[in-house]
Amino acid sequence: MSTHSSRLAARLMVAPSVALLLVWMIVPLAMTLYYSFRLYRLISPDRTGWTGFTNYVWFFQSPDFWLAMGNTLVLVGGVLVITVTLGILIALLIDQPIKGQGVLRILVIAPFFVMPPVAASILENLFMHPQNGLFAAVSMALGYEPILFLQDYPMSSVIGIVSWEWLPFATLILLTSLQSLSSEQLEAAEMDGAGAFSRLRYIILPHMTRAITVVILIQTIFLLGIFGEIFTTTQGGPGSASTTLPYMIFKQAIAAKDIGRAAAGGIIAVILANIVAYFLMRGLGRNLDN
Amino acid sequence: MGKIELTKVRKSFGEVDVIPGIDLIIEDGEFVVFVGPSGCGKSTLLRLIAGLEDTTSGTIEIDGKDATNLPPAKRGLAMVFQSYALYPHMTVRKNIAFPLKMAGMDQAEQDKRVERAAKVLNLSNYLDRRPGQLSGGQRQRVAIGRAIVREPAAFLFDEPLSNLDAALRVGMRQEISELHQSLKTTMIYVTHDQVEAMTMADKIVVLNAGRIEQVGAPLELYNFPRNLFVAGFIGSPRMNFIEGAEAAKHNAQTIGIRPEHIAVGDGPWEGVVGLSEHLGSDSFLKVAVDGIGTLTVRAPGEVHAHHGDRIRLAPAGKIHRFDANGLAL
Amino acid sequence: MARAHSPRRKLLTTLAAWTVALIIFFPVLWMILTSFKTEPSAVAMPPEFLSADWTLENYAEVWARSDYPRFFWNSVVISVGSTLLGLLIAIPAAWAMAFVPGKKTKDLLMWMLSTKMMPAVAVMIPLYLLFLKFGLIDTRIGLVIALMLMNLPIIIWMLYTYFKEIPGEILEASRMDGASLWGEIVHVLTPMALPGIASTMLLNIILAWNEAFWTIVLTTTKAAPLSAFIASFSAPQGLFYAKLSAASAMAILPILILGWFSQKQLVRGLTFGAVK
Numbered sequence: 103m104s105t106h107s108s109r110l111a112a113r114l115m116v117a118p119s120v121a122l123l124l125v126w127m128i129v130p131l132a133m134t135l136y137y138s139f140r141l142y143r144l145i146s147p148d149r150t151g152w153t154g155f156t157n158y159v160w161f162f163q164s165p166d167f168w169l170a171m172g173n174t175l176v177l178v179g180g181v182l183v184i185t186v187t188l189g190i191l192i193a194l195l196i197d198q199p200i201k202g203q204g205v206l207r208i209l210v211i212a213p214f215f216v217m218p219p220v221a222a223s224i225l226e227n228l229f230m231h232p233q234n235g236l237f238a239a240v241s242m243a244l245g246y247e248p249i250l251f252l253q254d255y256p257m258s259s260v261i262g263i264v265s266w267e268w269l270p271f272a273t274l275i276l277l278t279s280l281q282s283l284s285s286e287q288l289e290a291a292e293m294d295g296a297g298a299f300s301r302l303r304y305i306i307l308p309h310m311t312r313a314i315t316v317v318i319l320i321q322t323i324f325l326l327g328i329f330g331e332i333f334t335t336t337q338g339g340p341g342s343a344s345t346t347l348p349y350m351i352f353k354q355a356i357a358a359k360d361i362g363r364a365a366a367g368g369i370i371a372v373i374l375a376n377i378v379a380y381f382l383m384r385g386l387g388r389n390l391d392n
Numbered sequence: 393m394g395k396i397e398l399t400k401v402r403k404s405f406g407e408v409d410v411i412p413g414i415d416l417i418i419e420d421g422e423f424v425v426f427v428g429p430s431g432c433g434k435s436t437l438l439r440l441i442a443g444l445e446d447t448t449s450g451t452i453e454i455d456g457k458d459a460t461n462l463p464p465a466k467r468g469l470a471m472v473f474q475s476y477a478l479y480p481h482m483t484v485r486k487n488i489a490f491p492l493k494m495a496g497m498d499q500a501e502q503d504k505r506v507e508r509a510a511k512v513l514n515l516s517n518y519l520d521r522r523p524g525q526l527s528g529g530q531r532q533r534v535a536i537g538r539a540i541v542r543e544p545a546a547f548l549f550d551e552p553l554s555n556l557d558a559a560l561r562v563g564m565r566q567e568i569s570e571l572h573q574s575l576k577t578t579m580i581y582v583t584h585d586q587v588e589a590m591t592m593a594d595k596i597v598v599l600n601a602g603r604i605e606q607v608g609a610p611l612e613l614y615n616f617p618r619n620l621f622v623a624g625f626i627g628s629p630r631m632n633f634i635e636g637a638e639a640a641k642h643n644a645q646t647i648g649i650r651p652e653h654i655a656v657g658d659g660p661w662e663g664v665v666g667l668s669e670h671l672g673s674d675s676f677l678k679v680a681v682d683g684i685g686t687l688t689v690r691a692p693g694e695v696h697a698h699h700g701d702r703i704r705l706a707p708a709g710k711i712h713r714f715d716a717n718g719l720a721l
Numbered sequence: 722m723a724r725a726h727s728p729r730r731k732l733l734t735t736l737a738a739w740t741v742a743l744i745i746f747f748p749v750l751w752m753i754l755t756s757f758k759t760e761p762s763a764v765a766m767p768p769e770f771l772s773a774d775w776t777l778e779n780y781a782e783v784w785a786r787s788d789y790p791r792f793f794w795n796s797v798v799i800s801v802g803s804t805l806l807g808l809l810i811a812i813p814a815a816w817a818m819a820f821v822p823g824k825k826t827k828d829l830l831m832w833m834l835s836t837k838m839m840p841a842v843a844v845m846i847p848l849y850l851l852f853l854k855f856g857l858i859d860t861r862i863g864l865v866i867a868l869m870l871m872n873l874p875i876i877i878w879m880l881y882t883y884f885k886e887i888p889g890e891i892l893e894a895s896r897m898d899g900a901s902l903w904g905e906i907v908h909v910l911t912p913m914a915l916p917g918i919a920s921t922m923l924l925n926i927i928l929a930w931n932e933a934f935w936t937i938v939l940t941t942t943k944a945a946p947l948s949a950f951i952a953s954f955s956a957p958q959g960l961f962y963a964k965l966s967a968a969s970a971m972a973i974l975p976i977l978i979l980g981w982f983s984q985k986q987l988v989r990g991l992t993f994g995a996v997k
Binding site (some may be wrong): 108109111112113115116117118120122123126127130132134137176192195196198199200206209210212213215216217219220221223224225227228229233236238239240243266269270321322326327329330332336346347351352355361364365368369371372375378379381 | 734768817821823839847933934950951965966972
């Protein structure tokens, strides 16, 4: 169905989207790149000039930087592992014949609709707070000292909060995929002598590969930029214990008011995101084809 | 009116020549069938005529006017698609009326034409249903209805019966033939099924690898295939081909003999029955003939030959002779 | 799975599944309960369930002390506006990529998605400056544009997926029937893709509603939506749990209810068609 005229029309119709996205991506990126080589501090606006790679060097020499890189990867990786694993288990459970499946789905999907600042502040205050939180109450009822979540386990706390937000997404997509598995395939496997575990390992999980791929791809896109949850809860602390790369950049821009450094950090973050994106698209693109 | 003339029509997708160059004249009122194995370019050729694909070079004339660069709607042709391509969100009535609505015809005339088409196609009781509520055969009729209301110069059919079950297919085949007899409009019909081609066509165009192998009336192709490809493609079961010493006796590289042209009984050939299929009216035997190879034989229904029996065979009809290039002698 | 299960097994799985579902839902439930308690009752140790002091005071107070209707209206305008604008731009693009695909179409789609991977923080300053320069800071139109661009790749992807499911033959048929490109899109494509367009719209309204970075960075007061409302609420109010919960409930309930009503369509859209 491709004639010359329809191909021309197609080009014209894609053009606005491509142009807008290009501008949306390139203009701020170019400006960031420019600032990253400039001395630009809001505290001393008179002193400007080219500084070469100074801003970048500062980042690479800062001990916080490597910590932040590590934290970013731990956050993305941790949330992925938790949501995919739990998502598979919960999907397997919900897919069983149970009473009230409709209402149950509504309950499970709810956290996905909660906006990040609300999710973070509710979990931080109502649950993780060492004096008034529900978790503290449980600890004390069992005769233990309350756990100082944000103080002692900042990264784990953030990962927990973000996982709660994303678990419904993973569960629902995996459940959808599970429901499309033909029961004949499972029955054939059973006739072939496969036990429950073998059926999971050789039939169900391979069938879900595509869904798992989608979950990883989409979540990574959103998780790399996680910011609000940290801002609301730990503010990157204590010290820099829960500072991720986006948060470190934010601190340079807002707290230190050093636009040049923040820009250099931004460029590093973009490069990091592109590396992750490249591997994701390559590795996962194969799974998504066909 | 619907005379279609293709001159040196070529179509390539990138580097690949799907159709290297075709000349063909389709006369007004003819029922022409394009037949060939899958991938032979028959559907592409139909889509070139429809205007759904651009020709790479060459010209397409419809009723003497150059239509090569006209958009599909301006060519005055109607098409019935393999999947019927009905609009699922419209009722049958709206489906059939859609081309009229697009042409800006007034409502009264639209209604009149739709009613008339529905009557011809036995769809009058289904006009307010949606395609999803119809059976396969009924959907097929709606697709045809949508084509006939436009009163096109020619109808194009792209394997229209391939989604129907066997019994329905025979019925629809006859309906389309009858439609052609009553409308007398040019029809171009694409299929891979040589039975459809033989039963429906005035003229068959046998295509292979984007080239026309032979054009002719059904019996002409059956009786005088121009080459090995046509000989093998037309006729069911397939023609037997024999090479070697037996062919040399007839001064040919290859000889061909149709299964229905071999008689069981006394004869020069002797062999063992491998497989025998008894259909009642006919029996198809696969016989491993000494010194020749396996031959398919179409014997009368009551022949009693079974696996392992040794029988004799005699040629009882035309023997086709082909040279080293596969051309008929 | 069409198999008979013993009633005991069904009871057990039902029990297990409901336990898990309630655990996942519990924070939302607890927040709603807390929002109806008095402040002392909200922080009481041990936590109070049935014995709590129930009140509607918190909602009244949040309503009185903040300009909730304005935040709410900003959220509606921004999320619906950015989604509609996005659809307007994305529908032709998705049509073209689904029905006239070229060799580069897959790469183009991947590239579009990859623009979403750019960390927002990295380009915060330049965008802020650009918005300042064009007078878009703290305007609803500014946020509509920003969120539209942010979600455009997702809108295109989802529409592309839905359009792909429409057989090309139907569009060819409409072309044979004399429909122009416009007629084809209006009479055939759009009605057939309507469910897909609707679910794309829903998901993007939700994404835009919950967006909490640009909405906070690019607004101060006039155009601030509910995400900014809640951010302002949790900060200076300290530990007023009940009021925080009430404000939170007011921020998320509209979208939670919309999401519940449309969850079936959402799930399909969310998977980008990669999972059937």
